[in-house]
Amino acid sequence: xxxxxxxxxxxxxxxxxxxxxxxxxxxxxxxxxxxxxxxxxxxxxxxxxxxxxxxxxxxxxxxxxxxxxxxxxxxxxxxxxxxxxxxxxxxxxxxxxxxxxxxxxxxxxxxxxxxxxxxxxxxxxxxxxxxxxxxxxxxxxxxxxxxxxxxxxxxxxxxxxxxxxxxxxxxxxxxxxxxxxxxxxxxxxxxxxxxxxxxxxxxxxxxxxxxxxxxxxxxxxxxxxxxxxxxxxxxxxxxxxxxxxxxxxxxxxxxxxxxxxxxxxxxxxxxxxxxxxxxxxxxxxxxxxxxxxxxxxxxxxxxxxxxxxxxxxxxxxxxxxxxxxx
Ligand SMILES: Cc1ncc(C[n+]2csc(CCOP(=O)(O)OP(=O)(O)O)c2C)c(N)n1
Ligand SMILES: [Mg+2]
Numbered sequence: 001x002x003x004x005x006x007x008x009x010x011x012x013x014x015x016x017x018x019x020x021x022x023x024x025x026x027x028x029x030x031x032x033x034x035x036x037x038x039x040x041x042x043x044x045x046x047x048x049x050x051x052x053x054x055x056x057x058x059x060x061x062x063x064x065x066x067x068x069x070x071x072x073x074x075x076x077x078x079x080x081x082x083x084x085x086x087x088x089x090x091x092x093x094x095x096x097x098x099x100x101x102x103x104x105x106x107x108x109x110x111x112x113x114x115x116x117x118x119x120x121x122x123x124x125x126x127x128x129x130x131x132x133x134x135x136x137x138x139x140x141x142x143x144x145x146x147x148x149x150x151x152x153x154x155x156x157x158x159x160x161x162x163x164x165x166x167x168x169x170x171x172x173x174x175x176x177x178x179x180x181x182x183x184x185x186x187x188x189x190x191x192x193x194x195x196x197x198x199x200x201x202x203x204x205x206x207x208x209x210x211x212x213x214x215x216x217x218x219x220x221x222x223x224x225x226x227x228x229x230x231x232x233x234x235x236x237x238x239x240x241x242x243x244x245x246x247x248x249x250x251x252x253x254x255x256x257x258x259x260x261x262x263x264x265x266x267x268x269x270x271x272x273x274x275x276x277x278x279x280x281x282x283x284x285x286x287x288x289x290x291x292x293x294x295x296x297x298x299x300x301x302x303x304x305x306x307x308x309x310x311x312x313x314x315x316x317x318x319x320x321x322x323x324x325x326x
Contacts, residue, residue: 005054005215007280013054013074013211014271014281017046019293020070021268023079026297027069027086027100031246035305036086040101042069043241044209047267048173050074051211052236055218056141056169061131063111063124063142066101067173071143075108079300089307095317096310118148121157121170125231128166139225141169141218147178149192158233162199167225169218170233173208175240180253192235201231208236209267212274238267 005013024043030036042049049070053062064071072082081093085103088096094104104112111120111127121142128140148154149172161168172192176183189195196203202224207213214236221232239262243250275281316323 005212009054010275010280013050014275015289015293016074017050017070017211017268017271018289019079019296020046020049020073022290022293023073023082023297024069026301028242028246030086030301037088037100038245038247039086040067040245041240041242042067044175044239044262044267045173046070047211047271048171048208048214048236048238051214052141052143052169052171052218054211055215056139056222059109059136059138060222061109061111061124061127061138061140063120063127063140064103064113065117065120065143065145065148066099066113066115067145068143069101072103072105072108072110075105075110077103077105077108077110079297080304081105083300083304084307087304087307088309089304090310091304091307092310095314116153118144118151118153118157120144121148121153122160125157125161125164125166125168128161128168129164132167137226139167139169139222141171143171143173145178146172146174146176146183146186146192147181148172149195150178150186158196158199158201158231161231162201165228165230168231169221169225170231171218172233172235174235174237176238177240177244177254179244179248182253193233196233199233201233203233203235205235205237208238209265209270211267211271238262239265241266 020042024041027036027039028041031039045067049068053071053074062071062075084092085094086100102113102115121144124140124142131138174183174192178186191205193203193205204217206217217234221234224232272286276283
């Protein structure tokens with residue numbers, strides 16, 4: 001198997017892709033039941049998420065954005081911790097603060113997410129340069145959408161990364177829309193990858209529905225970064241299967257035909273077909289895996305949904321070094 005991707009590793013990758021899709025569907029259900037706040041679905045992004053994490057090392061730092069549930073699960077964040085975040089309960093690492101999809105899992109080397117789009121990019125560049133000064137042999141990988149590439153932060157981060165040859169990988173998850181704005185209204189450039197040239201870094205367009213394409217491109221970008229050859233921008237092309245978030249109605253700006261065309265390239269289906277065609281997995285094994293993961297999710301919801309909210313007194317914890325009032 002290419003690039004050290006053994007059968008076990010491929011099955012593990014498929015498992016986490018499927019877990020991401022099933023947990024996503026559960027989270028949408030929990031929102032519809034009024035149990036969690038607004039939620040941004042990751043359906044359609046699984047090959048980018050899992051493929052990219054399988055292309056980096058455990059030591060590398062991750063700077064995700066709000067749609068990156070599969071990145072978190074592939075890095076090893078337990079399902080219960082994601083659910084604690086969604087419920088904003090007393091066991092939530094962020095003590096119930098902020099929207100469900102804004103995460104922070106320092107122990108997994110996952111940097112905190114802030115809501116402004118592209119705000120993680122400059123931080124990832126500074127982080128990568130600091131790590132290099134400290135002699136650490138790691139890369140910083142950051143994630144963002146196609147809409148985020150129109151922000152000043154995108155330009156500043158890539159420019160700085162180019163000048164200082166920062167050991168960074170920039171993953172643009174181009175899902176064709178920024179809420180309701182289609183990609184052709186986002187930029188007059190041919191694509192996002194080509195923008196890399198202006199910053200003197202490498203840039204490639206990658207099939208974001210293909211786990212192998214993403215894994216291979218990220219792994220090569222990591223090698224380049226650690227050889228001192230600088231950053232890489234990878235534009236991973238995919239499609240957002242559902243609405244931007246639970247707060248909008250996608251049928252007002254996208255057609256059913258467009259969705260159906262992209263659903264033929266569903267990353268989960270492509271990976272499943274590949275594994276079955278090469279006898280790495282059988283149809284039966286896959287069904288069993290689905291049942292097993294569903295049971296795991298149901299058990300995780302059961303163990304987290306009744307945890308009470310964080311105590312009110314915790315509201316000002318971690319806010320001031322010396323609280324003004326007690
Ligand atoms: C600086 C800033 N401007 C506007 C917003 C509101 N906003 C939230 S998500 C979003 C669309 C982002 O689209 P894209 O970057 O393509 O990511 P996607 O949601 O498609 O994954 C916008 C405009 C924001 N969060 N931050
Ligand atoms: Mg988008």
